Amino acid sequence: MSISHKPNLRPSAQSLGHEAVQLLHSLAQFGSVPEGGITRLVYTPAWREAQAWLEREMTSRGLLTFWDDVGNLYGRSEPASPGGRRILTGSHVDTVRQGGCFDGAAGIVASLIAVSWLRATYGPPNLPLDVVSFAEEEGVRFPVAFWGSSNALAAAEGREPTPLPRVLDEDGIDIERAIRDANLPPASRRSRQPVGAYVELHVEQGSKLEEAGVDIGVVTAIVGQRRYWVEVVGRAGHAGTMSMQARVDAMACACSLLNELLERAAAIPDLTLTAGQWHVEPNAVNVIPGRVTFSLDVRHSSERQLDLFACEIERVCSNITAERRASVRLTSWMNQAPVPMNPSIIALISSAGNDAGWSSMPVLSGAGHDAQTFAGSVPSGMIFVPSRGGVSHAPDEFTSSDALGRGIEVLIRVLYALAYETYLP
Template structure:
């Protein structure tokens, strides 16, 4: 199916204006957007999307955790739902494309299909997922996890934001969690299709229009604590010190050098460090640092971590310190659906759209749906690879090209 070319300029204007429209809910006036789960800006955005769904002739409904769906009914009453969309929440001071673009693209695509081709064979729903980022509460994928059953109300017990407000309290204040809406778990999904900005610079550097994601990387996260001994900075000879910070620095060097030498795309990051007593004239007695390791194969992550940890033990022993390794995340890699990917590939080849098969180094709702139903994740380029920032930007022609692909893919799957 080819989309009539005269509509392209109108489509371009529509996607640009709708991105700005959604960004106005939570916009800070400086180009940044903040919509935290259940906060007033989040509520305002969901209400605006609900009104837009009504305007476009989609039947809106919420589930009991605040996910919002807009339904275009299908001709086959027995058919499962083709779901598309993304998350409405943002990081604090984030950009206007992350998550929001997938929602906007879904609304535009379904409206286009309804206008030009009438009702689909299978029902299509556009979803504005309530949460993905973990920006307000230390819990991620609350929206997609609640739909797939990976998360439940028990997971929210005791979860609080920085002000001490519990997730349960915030959810109830926003009007959810009372059983007034349907339970979030779904068993009627045929597939999920997510269109997202890349949040990296691979597509831009390689001059490709679309990223066709085959896998979302697995992640392991650790807190590594080094125990040494505090002592006087002026009276303790260097050779007698048990310096926890020196050991930590050597361990970090091991991680980074090993990751740089890896030729299979593995990445490792140390992004946080706590030093005790953190006084300028005292030798540090305790240091904790974070470790984030990602790769498309679980076996490679495991092997890398084991190799590093063996060297950690050796270095700590040599320096008279001790280490403690606490693993708190182990997300396996998730494969996207081959059949959906093949369909998208055939569309792009037919229409002459340049694309790259790639692995996503960032987590997305698609990794939650990917273990639940056939899932496709598609990227459009990000300028400079910048995301989670007011500087986040994707050219209008790239946004439009992504919407055109989504229209074609939804047509193939649902019509």
């Protein structure tokens, strides 16, 4: 697939990258924390300020802005003639706690620059071209990852919004109240128009591109994810008076369980296992832990391997219960299958990279992305740009302006083919 070569189609990747960095630095002020990094959780004041700032940026560039029921923000480059399936591009505005300024935000900024450049250069597209800032993707404040994109897809398919789950944040606030407190603008019917294709630019969050010295990653698939809560209940007691033999120490049990799972995970190629969130009760220096709850995040590109490891988790939990007298309860709260990207969009991204003169390679995404929400229903693809040292979800994540500029140029070429040449898979 080759994109038409207009005389002035090629922008300056260097200037695109510099513009992206300026916008990212401005966006980073919303949720910046003294400890370092950015904490911008969904529906918080920092989140609301970030979306309002993005809305102003979209408006200043001549885009028509609108919202949907859950706070996804859109900026549309209106087509020359009404009708047609819209082309959607963007990413998520929320962050993890003390995250960096590139994850999610780079995709929004890149899409804003790309759509603005296309409109300024060629005028209105032939299909509606929407930049989207998804309300939530990370699943940090509430255990509902991909909340923004799943609701966006539901609206585009004419379905009702996803029912509000009965989950609370760490302050005991449920999603319904959080949405109400965010004082969102009214939802627009424009968010319910069908989507013809979805394209997302994202920093790699790994080091494959940097290690290979390659400019562009063409994502072929996104790994599947399973997430669990593991609750271990022992018996609290005095740290100085209860003998080691008499204890039912929930923390000791949890550590033993996790160590065994980590050993088994390490023996399976390409499988990752992370226990990143912990709650200890009563969490006192002189009290034996009576209850420990921790998260498990399991990822692999094979659904069968995820199923097999799920059985391993259940088996280890059962064995630990028998050996240590503590009770273990396993709760699954995410089951995302591995998701392939659309072959035609993959070919389009590869062609765009070649036409621009940038090196590219196929990559598998080990992180989840909003693209996987759309991929089952809408032709979808992802463009990766290198991350320095593979660092992500941390204050020192970094992608150079040059790398961003090259990725945005590829995105421009892809969006031109989709929205102006109306190439739809």
